[in-house]
Amino acid sequence: MKHLQQFITGAFVMATAAIVFYSCQSNVKAAEEKKVASTPVAATLLPTVDSAAIPHDKYGDAVRYGQELMYNTAYYIGPEGINGKYLGNKMNCTNCHQQGGTKPFSFNLMLSHEHYPQYRAREGHVLTLAERVNNCVTRPHNGRPLPLDSKEMVAFLSYFRWINSFVPKDKPSKGVKNLEVTLPDVAASPERGEKLYVQHCTRCHGAEGAGQLRADNITYTYPPLWGPYGYQPGSSMHRVIKQAQWLKANMPYDKATWNKPFLSDAEAMDIAAFVNDDSRHRRPDVKNFDYPHINEKAIDYDKGPFADTFSAAQHKYGPYLPVIGYWEAKGWKPSY
Ligand code: HEC
Numbered sequence: 552m553k554h555l556q557q558f559i560t561g562a563f564v565m566a567t568a569a570i571v572f573y574s575c576q577s578n579v580k581a582a583e584e585k586k587v588a589s590t591p592v593a594a595t596l597l598p599t600v601d602s603a604a605i606p607h608d609k610y611g612d613a614v615r616y617g618q619e620l621m622y623n624t625a626y627y628i629g630p631e632g633i634n635g636k637y638l639g640n641k642m643n644c645t646n647c648h649q650q651g652g653t654k655p656f657s658f659n660l661m662l663s664h665e666h667y668p669q670y671r672a673r674e675g676h677v678l679t680l681a682e683r684v685n686n687c688v689t690r691p692h693n694g695r696p697l698p699l700d701s702k703e704m705v706a707f708l709s710y711f712r713w714i715n716s717f718v719p720k721d722k723p724s725k726g727v728k729n730l731e732v733t734l735p736d737v738a739a740s741p742e743r744g745e746k747l748y749v750q751h752c753t754r755c756h757g758a759e760g761a762g763q764l765r766a767d768n769i770t771y772t773y774p775p776l777w778g779p780y781g782y783q784p785g786s787s788m789h790r791v792i793k794q795a796q797w798l799k800a801n802m803p804y805d806k807a808t809w810n811k812p813f814l815s816d817a818e819a820m821d822i823a824a825f826v827n828d829d830s831r832h833r834r835p836d837v838k839n840f841d842y843p844h845i846n847e848k849a850i851d852y853d854k855g856p857f858a859d860t861f862s863a864a865q866h867k868y869g870p871y872l873p874v875i876g877y878w879e880a881k882g883w884k885p886s887y
Pocket residue numbers: 624642643644645646647648658660662663666680683684687688691692707782786787788793
């Protein structure tokens with residue numbers, strides 16, 4: 552009897568355990584199924600484009616000219632351009648949008664075709680892609696805008712459509728946005744940045760940041776980082792966080808890759824602070840700094856008025872975390 556009781560109790564315990572086990576299993580399974588359903592598809596690295604695939608028709612001709620313009624901008628539309636004098640300096644688009652805008656993590660342009668028209672905070676209204684191109688013609692290139700119906704503008708837009716055609720539409724791509732940098736607790740330091748610049752950048756961009764012109768004088772082997780032929784202070788490259796994110800994946804040119812950055816985040820911030828320190832380095836004058844709605848201003852933009860109580864210096868060099876905290880408390884979206 553005792554044995555039978557023990558047997559029954561034992562069986563009961565086992566059965567209960569089995570039920571508990573089974574229901575746990577099915578809970579785990581349900582949770583896993585839910586996870587599968589809600590896990591976003593893993594992003595894959597942006598593909599390379601195949602120039603041999605540019606069609607041999609009128610559209611293809613526009614794409615080919617657009618690609619030429621990305622790489623040899625100054626030759627065609629620079630200060631002495633053979634097809635028009637639009638740029639104020641001899642840089643090429645590819646100096647920042649590397650590999651003609653197709654290099655991942657280098658202000659990549661492969662999604663631009665499908666991202667416009669878009670509301671832009673700097674201008675405070677909706678911009679077409681053509682108008683956005685002209686922002687780069689006027690700011691980093693310190694030039695005058697291309698007519699919207701010019702052969703050159705049509706070529707840029709055709710090229711952007713063509714590079715977009717390689718992007719998979721069914722899954723997200725990695726490398727559209729630049730790498731992120733961890734924002735340090737302390738302000739970025741031009742003084743520390745100067746030492747790092749001498750160590751890692753001078754050999755190509757020069758002690759005076761003037762770069763090195765090519766022997767034919769049309770454009771640069773190493774583009775300038777400041778001075779009268781560098782980008783304007785109204786350019787996004789002039790923002791410390793923005794530049795640091797780009798430097799991390801791309802500079803020094805012969806040492807950094809996106810998956811093996813050379814500079815630490817803090818070093819990239821310090822160097823960007825040095826390069827963009829206007830008290831040391833002159834740049835072309837700017838007519839206007841935009842951002843009609845000041846609580847949409849990028850937090851690392853250094854021109855007031857500001858929507859918060861932080862100084863121009865703190866906006867420029869940080870520390871940014873208090874600024875971000877202030878904005879979030881106000882319910883505004885801090886961008887950088
Ligand atoms: C000194 C660097 C520099 C140069 C030179 C430059 N750009 Fe840019 N460009 C930028 C930066 C920085 C951005 C902003 C990227 C961001 O906000 O992440 C940008 C943004 C753009 C965008 C918007 C991309 C998008 O999807 O929103 C386009 C289009 C563009 N540039 C085209 C050009 C063209 C065409 C040229 C040559 C005429 C050019 N850029 C030259 C730095 C540069």
